[in-house]
Amino acid sequence: MKFDTAYSLSLDDKLSIYDVRDLNFDETADFDSDKDSFLCPNDACRAVFDADNVLSTFNAKNVNYLRTPHFKNKPGTRHIDGCRYASSQKTATGENDDEREDNFPSEFVLTRRQYERKTPVVGIDESVPQEPTKAPSNRFTTSHNDGDTTPDKTSVFAHPVECYVSNIDDKDKLKAMPLKIGEHTATYWAFFKKIEYLQDNKGLIYWGKIKEIKDYTSSFRIDFEKKVWLDKKPYSVNVYLSKKLIENYRKRSAFLEQIKAAASSERPLYCFFYGVTPQLKQVPSKKNPEQTFGVFSANIENLDHLIIREAPGME
Structure with a gap:
């Protein structure tokens, strides 16, 4: 199962996979997704497990990509009953679930999102912060929705572009999905x-x-x-x-x-x-x-x- 959003332990915030890509290539940011831990974005699910119950990333560091970037469960990733991020047997090992972007942001924000590291990451070989047993925070920011919903806004241009490109064969969907940029609101089909x-x-x-x-x-x-x-x-x-x-x-x-x-x-x-x-x-x-x-x-x-x-x- 693929999903667009995960909780970053080092930043103590929810990031989209496009936020992660943006940070990985940003030479002004102290960030490396390989040294971070990404956890379930569902707050109730995340609070139950330790910080080593992590997700993996797909296409987080490739400069060029053809298949849609996303987070996905590792074989040992656990979720509570009813968590919508739990993998089914059909999708856990399949590779057909990353062909299109299904998480359409309703707004492309022109001001770049600012990220503030809350927990320093240690050493080049370490993949978890200094206090790996500390329970992940349930803190939220105004840039993201509460609960386990995916963000409806993005400041990373690659996100709406991927939505359009990967769904180009579904004109009805593109004509139905709204997008706001600045004061202008239209559908994805009309905006591109x-x-x-x-x-x-x-x-x-x-x-x-x-x-x-x-x-x-x-x-x-x-x-x-x-x-x-x-x-x-x-x-x-x-x-x-x-x-x-x-x-x-x-x-x-x-x-x-x-x-x-x-x-x-x-x-x-x-x-x-x-x-x-x-x-x-x-x-x-x-x-x-x-x-x-x-x-x-x-x-x-x-x-x-x-x-x-x-x-x-x-x-």
């Missing part, structure tokens, strides 16, 4: 807009198949395969990632690893981004600088709101 239709609405999550990634060593440009039609003319679309933006990014190493691999990859890749809408610009021609040509382009302003990934079944 193909790049060639970017003129339809502003403030959406735009996505498209990548034609090429231009590697300028310290900056990058992502060119999309599809063009935008305006006044019966096709225009190319791209987004630019500046040197300053990348150098100041808190997940710089992981991002550079990912985009450099993507630039040389022959596999079909897609780019999703939020926060900017490419606008028609006139740029000078390389062959003749005195001449210009039109292109829809935007400078990405926040790398937390951009994802490059494989997305089978998108087109």
